[in-house]
Amino acid sequence: MKPQILQLNPILIPAINDELASLYEVHKYFEIADQAAWLQQHGAAIQAVITGGHTGISRAMLEQLPSLKVVAVNGVGTDAVDLAYCRERGLPVTATLGALTEDVADLAIGLLIAACRNIAAGDRFVRDGQWELHPSPSAIPLARRFTGMNIGIVGMGRVGRAVATRAAAFNCPIRYTDLGRMDDVPHEFVSDLRDLARASDALVLCAAADKAEGIIDAAVLDALGPRGFLVNVARGRLVNEDDLAEAITAGRIAGAGLDVFVDEPRVPAALRESDRTTLQAHRASATWETRGAMARMVLDSVAQGLAGQRPTMSLTT
Secondary structure, eight states: OOOEEEEOSOOOOHHHHHHHHHHSEEEEGGGOSSHHHHHHHHGGGEEEEEEETTTOBOHHHHTTOTTOOEEEEESSOOTTBOHHHHHHHTOOEEOOTTTSHHHHHHHHHHHHHHHHTTHHHHHHHHHTTHHHHOOSGGGSOOOOOOTTOOEEEEOOSHHHHHHHHHHHHTTOOEEEEOSSOOTTOOSEEOSOHHHHHHTOSEEEEOOOOTTOOSOBOHHHHHHHOTTOEEEEOSOGGGBOHHHHHHHHHHTSSSEEEESOOTBTTBOOHHHHSOTTEEEOSSOTTOSHHHHHHHHHHHHHHHHHHHTTOOOTTBSOO
């Protein structure tokens, strides 16, 4: 009999789904109508869980899976998983660390360029027929050059370093903040977030910071100033969205490029409706290449966990 796998989120790579189905009995939890009843009846047989970073898995569900050998997170976020409980239980929890780095960094730079150059607003201007109605060059405000901007990076981990590499190619001076100075990073360390914002033309959020919340508040945004830009490809809750909405509406910062939000998929109207914002639907890793690499790491983690091995990407064992 094949091992029983509970899949909490879809995987979008057909070849991976085919391989999963060939190796395991896969139960797609997201397609089950009465999930509570199903879990009560079948939970004891489940040996592996595949989930996403946003969904995670609750302790209540974990407690209903006594035969569980591995939790494989298809993403880098583990704040929705009770890691302490999993450690107590000796249960490996894996993540796809490293697979997302290049794409997330690419999107961070893309969002910043789009925000600086008003690309989304310009696209709407053309699509809505406004160019024909208002052909004067002055109908569209002048934009901001990205090359040479002072870039402040919040979180100099894998993604932060990849963003720094890309920004350096545009001749951007780079400063960063993190829990402490990093000896292998050539850029200037700034310990205080407001001081970093004050020294930056753009603040790029790359921190995993699972415990942090609302650190980008009105004081930080005011330090960034009316010519400053905010980019978030990290965690939505790092930003106080009420403060950001007010700053955007009042023109206290120049603009924002956002891929993540506090209460996804709900996005504050002030951010959705402003021409100062460039928005994405949590899509930083959404390429065939990265999603394929992530799914392969999930498959490897499941196989290792079911074989009684410590998975290579385990964060808890």
